[in-house]
Ligand SMILES: O=c1ccn([C@@H]2O[C@@H]3COP(=O)(O)O[C@H]3[C@H]2O)c(=O)[nH]1
């Protein structure tokens with residue numbers, strides 16, 4: 576069975592109409608959750624996917640719309656299912672995730688003192704591809720988001736680029752498509768204003784047409800419908816719709 580991608584949500588951090596920009600990848604042999612924001616467990620509930628069916632979680636960076644649901648996920652799995660969820664994470668994110676995000680809610684003296692006490696932590700090395708669940712191979716690519724905050728975009732199965740929150744990096748997109756065989760790009764977008772920590776629609780519209788044709792937009796604000804025409808050949812991903820990878824790749828033809 577081929578890979579499918581279903582966004583739990585496609586919203587920006589402040590969106591209310593759209594849930595947090597998190598994704599469920601399903602190879603048919605295993606399920607990988609990309610990011611676990613504040614709205615993740617509600618979205619998964621609506622999608623009919625029990626938390627216990629998720630084989631692993633991968634975190635791109637530390638912001639609530641990407642990690643705010645980990646406390647509930649961790650507690651539910653440990654308390655209700657008696658097992659630690661598998662967490663893939665770059666080493667520099669471990670300390671801030673525990674010390675600055677999860678410790679306040681999850682620590683229990685003598686029982687839960689570290690991230691590893693509630694999650695099965697697997698460290699990923701940027702630039703090195705690894706099979707995270709059967710049929711899903713991921714390479715972390717460091718990309719720029721907030722000064723001093725580590726953030727990692729993803730190159731999946733050597734053909735799909737999934738942007739973390741990131742500032743515009745046209746050279747990376749060019750490199751992935753023309754030198755690494757990238758077929759489709761799921762890219763975050765900021766529809767209005769200056770892209771100080773995100774990539775703007777205007778910036779993506781400056782890319783050559785063959786690159787734009789590969790792009791599917793996500794992480795957008797509630798006024799997305801007003802930008803469909805402006806986005807041209809770039810399409811907006813719909814939250815909770817299941818996309819076979821082949822469908823995303825067909826869009827460019
Ligand atoms: O320098 C800053 C820092 C943050 N922010 C906002 O806070 C949000 C945090 O989550 P996010 O990364 O999905 O999106 C970010 C932006 O919406 C910003 O506009 N400028």
Ligand SMILES: [Zn+2]
Pocket residue numbers: 587588596638640641740794
């Ligand atoms: Zn975000």
Ligand SMILES: [Zn+2]
Pocket residue numbers: 636637638720740
């Ligand atoms: Zn962010």
